[in-house]
Amino acid sequence: MKEMQKWLASIRVTLKPVVNDPPGLAIRDALHNLGHEGVKAVRSGKYLQVYLSAADENEARNQIDTMCQRLLANPVIEDYAFDLKTIVEFPSVEA
Secondary structure, eight states, rough: OOEEEEEEEEEEEOOOTTTHHHHHHHHHHHHHHHTTTTOOOOOEEEEEEEEEESSSSHHHHHHHHHIIIISSSSTTTTEEEEEEEEEOOOOOOOO
16 A cells, blocks of 8 residues: 655636636725735635645546635635645644
8 A cells, every 4th residue: 555645736826817706805995095006917716735645646636626616615706726745744733
């Protein structure tokens, strides 16, 4: 049996370009009010870190793709992208 590797997926979920982004507009306006007139647009989204075990990179990528398609992103209005890297230890998690 192959030893499982530890992985960290850094996932970015953003609204598709054709979807209105009221929070992004509000952030842009607030930045303008703070004197940052050079800001032309802001698109909001979410950033997630998922720690998982998988036998290899291909399996880890497939798992993350499935998680994003089924739960973490709404494929109708959101796009997602992720980076994957091996890690030595999982972070400690308090229940």
